[in-house]
Amino acid sequence: MIRTLKDLNPGESGKIKAITGNGSIRRRIMDMGLVPGTELVMERYAPLGDPVEVKNQGFHLSLRKEEADTIILE
Amino acid sequence: MKKKQVVIALAGNPNSGKTTIFNNLTGSRQHVGNYSGVTVEKKEGRAKYKDFDITVVDLPGTYGLSAYSPDEVVARDVIIKEKPDLLVNILDASNLERNLYLTTQLKELEVPLLLVLNMADVSEKNGNRIDYTLLAKLLGAPVVRAVGSKNEGTEEILEAVAQFISGTSGLAERQIRYRHEIEDELQKIQELLSTKNQAFLEVASDQAGSHDLTYPARWVAIKLLENDRELMGRLATINNGSFLADELVKSRQRIKNVIGDDPETLLVEDRYAFARGVCREACHRSGLDRVSLTEKIDNILLNRALGIPLFLGIMWLLFQLTFTLGGPPMEWIDAGVSALGEWVGAHMAEGLLSSLLVDGIIGGVGGVLVFLPNILLLFLGIALLEGSGYMARAAFVMDNVMHRAGLHGKSFVPMLIGFGCTVPALMATRTLENPRDRLVTMLVTPLMSCGARLPVYTLLIAAFFSPQVGGNILFSLYLIGITLAIIMARVFRTFLLPGETEPFVMELPIYRWPTLKNIIIHMWERTWLYLQKAGTIILAMSILMWGLFTFPNVDNQGQPYATSAAQLENSYAGKVGKAVEPIIAPLGFDWKAGVALVSGLGAKEVVVSTMGTLYSIEDNDALAEEEEESINSFAEKAKQQSGFTPLTAYVLMLFTLIYVPCLAVLAVMKRETNGWKWPAFTMAYTVILAWLVSFVVYRAGLWMGIGV
Numbered sequence: 001m002i003r004t005l006k007d008l009n010p011g012e013s014g015k016i017k018a019i020t021g022n023g024s025i026r027r028r029i030m031d032m033g034l035v036p037g038t039e040l041v042m043e044r045y046a047p048l049g050d051p052v053e054v055k056n057q058g059f060h061l062s063l064r065k066e067e068a069d070t071i072i073l074e
Numbered sequence: 075m076k077k078k079q080v081v082i083a084l085a086g087n088p089n090s091g092k093t094t095i096f097n098n099l100t101g102s103r104q105h106v107g108n109y110s111g112v113t114v115e116k117k118e119g120r121a122k123y124k125d126f127d128i129t130v131v132d133l134p135g136t137y138g139l140s141a142y143s144p145d146e147v148v149a150r151d152v153i154i155k156e157k158p159d160l161l162v163n164i165l166d167a168s169n170l171e172r173n174l175y176l177t178t179q180l181k182e183l184e185v186p187l188l189l190v191l192n193m194a195d196v197s198e199k200n201g202n203r204i205d206y207t208l209l210a211k212l213l214g215a216p217v218v219r220a221v222g223s224k225n226e227g228t229e230e231i232l233e234a235v236a237q238f239i240s241g242t243s244g245l246a247e248r249q250i251r252y253r254h255e256i257e258d259e260l261q262k263i264q265e266l267l268s269t270k271n272q273a274f275l276e277v278a279s280d281q282a283g284s285h286d287l288t289y290p291a292r293w294v295a296i297k298l299l300e301n302d303r304e305l306m307g308r309l310a311t312i313n314n315g316s317f318l319a320d321e322l323v324k325s326r327q328r329i330k331n332v333i334g335d336d337p338e339t340l341l342v343e344d345r346y347a348f349a350r351g352v353c354r355e356a357c358h359r360s361g362l363d364r365v366s367l368t369e370k371i372d373n374i375l376l377n378r379a380l381g382i383p384l385f386l387g388i389m390w391l392l393f394q395l396t397f398t399l400g401g402p403p404m405e406w407i408d409a410g411v412s413a414l415g416e417w418v419g420a421h422m423a424e425g426l427l428s429s430l431l432v433d434g435i436i437g438g439v440g441g442v443l444v445f446l447p448n449i450l451l452l453f454l455g456i457a458l459l460e461g462s463g464y465m466a467r468a469a470f471v472m473d474n475v476m477h478r479a480g481l482h483g484k485s486f487v488p489m490l491i492g493f494g495c496t497v498p499a500l501m502a503t504r505t506l507e508n509p510r511d512r513l514v515t516m517l518v519t520p521l522m523s524c525g526a527r528l529p530v531y532t533l534l535i536a537a538f539f540s541p542q543v544g545g546n547i548l549f550s551l552y553l554i555g556i557t558l559a560i561i562m563a564r565v566f567r568t569f570l571l572p573g574e575t576e577p578f579v580m581e582l583p584i585y586r587w588p589t590l591k592n593i594i595i596h597m598w599e600r601t602w603l604y605l606q607k608a609g610t611i612i613l614a615m616s617i618l619m620w621g622l623f624t625f626p627n628v629d630n631q632g633q634p635y636a637t638s639a640a641q642l643e644n645s646y647a648g649k650v651g652k653a654v655e656p657i658i659a660p661l662g663f664d665w666k667a668g669v670a671l672v673s674g675l676g677a678k679e680v681v682v683s684t685m686g687t688l689y690s691i692e693d694n695d696a697l698a699e700e701e702e703e704s705i706n707s708f709a710e711k712a713k714q715q716s717g718f719t720p721l722t723a724y725v726l727m728l729f730t731l732i733y734v735p736c737l738a739v740l741a742v743m744k745r746e747t748n749g750w751k752w753p754a755f756t757m758a759y760t761v762i763l764a765w766l767v768s769f770v771v772y773r774a775g776l777w778m779g780i781g782v
Contacts, residue, residue: 024140031175061580
């Protein structure tokens with residue numbers, strides 16, 4: 001089964017395998033440093049469940065769940 | 075001696091402290107405008123150092139230089155077309171690796187580069203040590219240490235600029251090399267460009283006709299390989315373009331066959347790999363990844379249970395700051411302007427000139443100035459929210475709700491401010507980076523019932539409803555406004571501005587203390603823009619309104635009208651009111667309501683007092699003060715002369731809520747969107763929407779026999 005960033009619970013971590021999705025969203029995600037091979041920790045979900053906050057080497061990023069779902073983990 | 079003219083451009087990630095460095099370099103010598111054709115803000119300033127006169131261009135903060143966001147396109151266009159003498163790259167030293175990603179792309183534009191490692195103190199406190207000399211050598215560009223918030227490094231940046239202009243840095247040029255599969259293809263593309271398609275470099279550079287602008291060949295090759303939207307688009311416009319496009323498809327396919335990934339991803343990966351490599355050599359991390367203060371704060375502010383109450387509390391404070399604290403100064407301005415008007419009126423012979431001066435010009439200037447306290451205080455609040463880093467959290471907390479309505483988490487702030495006044499609310503949409511999010515927010519914010527509409531409601535409610543239901547009536551109006559805003563946002567998103575949704579992907583920067591200098595410059599900048607760009611239009615419109623209500627000031631025989639009611643009825647505004655009567659008659663309105671609505675264009679609060687004048691209510695001030703006697707007399711006359719029922723009164727309130735915010739709002743919208751298109755659209759859609767909603771409510775009310 002394919003596991004995406006969206007499937008992580010707060011506190012869990014994973015390593016990026018690939019980024020699906022297209023165009024601007026995909027490029028934006030990669031420009032922000034989420035490239036294949038990057039380790040991520042799911043920090044938290046927003047109080048209303050969406051978006052989510054992830055952390056990579058002291059850098060905090062928020063993204064919507066639909067976007068997190070395009071990031072495939074190993 | 076004539077000073078040497080130098081142009082430098084500041085580039086860097088958002089949150090790298092670029093604005094702070096810009097403010098340090100230029101102080102108050104700044105100019106804010108817009109890049110032509112787009113709503114991206116253009117900031118320029120001047121700095122003097124030794125015998126240099128330096129123009130500093132502050133580029134939009136970006137993470138990369140792709141063609142997907144207008145900010146990034148503007149940044150790279152300015153670098154290529156305006157060819158600054160030196161590109162100053164501001165980097166967050168505490169987050170060097172990520173910030174170097176942009177640096178790799180800036181280098182490819184082949185403009186001399188100076189690196190400024192900002193927030194060095196934070197980085198050092200985290201236990202990082204950076205070897206500046208080695209970093210400079212690895213990147214082939216001089217490096218300066220800076221702490222923008224303490225104004226450290228400003229002198230050094232200027233000195234580095236001066237040294238660069240006077241000579242060279244002595245550093246060997248370093249280009250980023252990609253993996254060899256990519257380099258091979260880049261080589262091929264460059265050959266194609268140079269032999270067969272010399273014209274392409276020229277065409278790609280400039281469609282305006284000037285020939286001395288050329289994109290760097292290697293950069294063009296890289297962008298074509300990664301399928302850059304903008305350059306691929308230009309390819310279609312030249313001879314041989316389709317041949318090149320075919321070759322590019324082959325190149326991409328070859329890479330994909332060998333490595334199994336598309337070139338765009340590989341290029342991004344290689345840039346990050348380069349940045350990582352540089353960091354590994356030049357930086358020594360303590361290795362600790364301790365829980366920072368920011369994380370501790372976020373554990374509270376973004377807590378699942380506390381996040382929303384705290385957010386609402388902070389928003390409440392922002393609202394109170396803007397409007398409660400802004401209230402008294404607004405009254406002073408009001409009182410000052412009235413006093414000036416009275417003084418002028420008393421010292422001039424009664425007549426047209428005095429009326430123009432007092433009601434037209436002084437009233438108009440007052441109408442401009444009266445928004446100042448709100449704007450200053452709101453931008454104080456916004457500077458605090460943005461400077462501290464909370465604004466991104468506010469978006470994080472609210473995005474779920476706002477996104478459902480087709481908006482962005484950050485749309486909440488302008489819409490909230492809209493309950494106070496739409497003018498500063500529209501200015502607050504600047505916190506939204508994405509143009510479509512921003513435009514939709516701007517279009518629906520006028521539906522948030524502003525403070526000027528409240529006196530219309532309270533007066534009409536007092537005149538036509540019992541105190542028991544008054545509260546519910548008022549609440550229903552606010553609720554209808556919010557509901558319509560949500561519906562319209564969805565409609566605009568779907569039909570007016572369709573297309574893929576913009577990424578929400580957003581950095582949550584570390585919390586820091588906003589600097590006083592940044593706050594003051596931010597407040598001043600916004601206020602000045604308002605005065606300069608919107609203020610003049612508001613003033614002109616006020617004078618126009620005055621003319622509409624004043625002329626013709628004599629009847630056919632050249633005699634002045636006996637009463638102000640008669641004068642108003644015969645003025646151009648009165649004629650407009652009569653002309654629109656057939657259109658508004660299905661809503662239960664007569665021409666008097668029409669005139670009142672026309673007067674409401676200037677400022678909504680006057681809707682009722684205009685009707686008062688038409689009903690010849692002598693003491694209009696008492697009406698505004700909601701004195702019982704005046705209200706009863708108003709209600710009586712509205713019933714007799716205009717056939718008003720509670721239902722008509724409610725429909726009038728509805729119409730007032732929805733139709734054209736006010737002229738000041740249109741003026742600000744013109745300034746914020748760079749043209750009259752969107753204000754004209756807003757005017758049209760709100761009038762049509764107001765009519766439709768009023769019609770439905772009025773007819774339904776009649777049919778069900780409610781309030782008749």
